[in-house]
Amino acid sequence: MKKLLLTKLFCLLMLASFAEGYQVNLLSAKQSGMGHTGIALKLGAESMHFNPAGMAFMNKGFSFSAGISGIFADISCDSGAKTWNTDNPIGTPAYFYAAYKPTDNLAFGLAFTTPYGNSLEWGKNWAGAHMVQDVSLKAYYFQPTVSYKVLDNLSIGAGMMIMTGSFDLNKGLIARGFLNPLANGIEAKTGGLIPNPFDASYNDVVPASVNLNGDAEIAYGFNIGILYDFNDKLSFGLSYRSKISAEVEKGEAEISYYDNGVKGYFTSVNAALIGLGQDPVLPPLDKGTFAASLPMPANTTLGVAFKATEKLTLTADIQYVEWSEYKELGFDFSPSILDGADVHIKKNYDNTFIYRLGAEYVRSEMFTFRAGAYFDETPVDTDNYYPETPGMNKLGLSVGSTITLMEGLDIDLALLYIKGFDIDGTVEDPNPFVPNTQYAGTYSSTAFVPTIGLSYSF
Numbered sequence: 001m002k003k004l005l006l007t008k009l010f011c012l013l014m015l016a017s018f019a020e021g022y023q024v025n026l027l028s029a030k031q032s033g034m035g036h037t038g039i040a041l042k043l044g045a046e047s048m049h050f051n052p053a054g055m056a057f058m059n060k061g062f063s064f065s066a067g068i069s070g071i072f073a074d075i076s077c078d079s080g081a082k083t084w085n086t087d088n089p090i091g092t093p094a095y096f097y098a099a100y101k102p103t104d105n106l107a108f109g110l111a112f113t114t115p116y117g118n119s120l121e122w123g124k125n126w127a128g129a130h131m132v133q134d135v136s137l138k139a140y141y142f143q144p145t146v147s148y149k150v151l152d153n154l155s156i157g158a159g160m161m162i163m164t165g166s167f168d169l170n171k172g173l174i175a176r177g178f179l180n181p182l183a184n185g186i187e188a189k190t191g192g193l194i195p196n197p198f199d200a201s202y203n204d205v206v207p208a209s210v211n212l213n214g215d216a217e218i219a220y221g222f223n224i225g226i227l228y229d230f231n232d233k234l235s236f237g238l239s240y241r242s243k244i245s246a247e248v249e250k251g252e253a254e255i256s257y258y259d260n261g262v263k264g265y266f267t268s269v270n271a272a273l274i275g276l277g278q279d280p281v282l283p284p285l286d287k288g289t290f291a292a293s294l295p296m297p298a299n300t301t302l303g304v305a306f307k308a309t310e311k312l313t314l315t316a317d318i319q320y321v322e323w324s325e326y327k328e329l330g331f332d333f334s335p336s337i338l339d340g341a342d343v344h345i346k347k348n349y350d351n352t353f354i355y356r357l358g359a360e361y362v363r364s365e366m367f368t369f370r371a372g373a374y375f376d377e378t379p380v381d382t383d384n385y386y387p388e389t390p391g392m393n394k395l396g397l398s399v400g401s402t403i404t405l406m407e408g409l410d411i412d413l414a415l416l417y418i419k420g421f422d423i424d425g426t427v428e429d430p431n432p433f434v435p436n437t438q439y440a441g442t443y444s445s446t447a448f449v450p451t452i453g454l455s456y457s458f
Helices: 002-017 044-050 052-057 179-189 260-275
Strands: 062-069 072-078 083-085 094-100 106-113 117-121 134-151 154-172 208-229 234-241 244-257 289-296 299-307 312-321 328-334 343-346 352-362 367-376 394-406 409-428 438-457
Touching: 044 052, 044 062, 044 094, 044 106, 044 134, 044 154, 044 438, 052 106, 052 134, 052 154, 052 208, 052 234, 154 244, 179 260, 208 289, 244 260
Parallel strands: none
Antiparallel strands: 062 094, 062 438, 072 083, 072 438, 094 106, 106 134, 117 134, 134 154, 154 208, 208 234, 208 244, 234 299, 244 289, 289 328, 299 312, 312 352, 328 343, 352 367, 367 394, 394 409, 409 438
16 A cells, blocks of 8 residues: 555656746846847846846946746647646746946946746646646846956856745645545455445545645856957857756645545545554655755857847847756655655756847837747657646747837837647656556647836946
8 A cells, every 4th residue: 555655646746847848038028029039249237147248348337127027828738538728827037137337347237037937737627637736936046247348349257146946836646536446445445444435526526635835945056158249240159057956955745635525534544544554545745844956957058149230130049958957856755754755756858959039120219129039949758748847849939129218218028929839748647546557648838928128227
């Protein structure tokens, strides 16, 4: 019983892996409108994220920028029998940059960004609820930065990334529709001592779920960059952002039930089984704490910017994401009453590329227009495919504009459309009542992401 209902069922808790969707590239309204290019551009305070070397090219003493996005995303899973859709809350990643240039060659700045995060809700009783019901990841980055112009056409920059965050996961401990088979098995195992009290009205519900939540310890990383103007029209940039691991030292778990009748049943069943010298049906996860780790991968980006005319600038970036750092995700529980609950699931993600193109056209002193596109490869193995945030190749198309209200004061607007290409994914179904079977589905996604920002320099 312990191996079946504690170890096997508890494997389901590993669905906090969030897939590749937890990297959120929404760090500037201006650059979101240009396909998130910017490595070879001089962006004032916003250079702190894209390429800290660009901050040294500020033409004002002070530069400030702030903004927020709204992520309206829909993900679907076609299991063959039925298509399930998420009902996600609106994601709201935000950013703030402040920079100061005391001399012609030196600039300092401080950034607050949310480059990683995810929020997804499949529902309490969907077919894959025993893998994930809803999940939320939040990561907050603070970055003091310095930038120095070595030559008139060459600058370097570096920043320290200070990260904290949290995660919250809900999933079913028993798969939808399997309460009666479980209760019938317990009735048979106990010789009728514990009868099954449930009727057919419980066939389509998840009887018991677990919530896992925790706050990450403060972690540190760095980013560095170089920016070189080949001539008045052509610029090159290179930026590197290091890996940071989000470490949860003492996460907490809480078990909930479909209704009081289900709760009372499992309470009495666990007490009876323990009295018979057997293991309880559900592990007492809420009696301990757990430790877990999740990597925020390193990124290396090379960019080029070409000033085709006085009013038109074209950009191209290629971004290399080191997802191979994500080899597994594990939850290690304590104290000893939860021996056997520790589980480690291999992820073995692949390193990927993101290809970006952007254009900016200065229409007048008041209006600037932008457009962009990118292709984002997925690192996820389709033979080890979980629905917690389905990974798939994605195409992003964006437009944007800046309205200059007065000298130095801009309102920045952008709209991004993201299309995830359909992908067939399978994974060993962790439902212990259907051993040696695959959970399979065809996944697709779409998202609309408006962004508004305000920037001011003087």
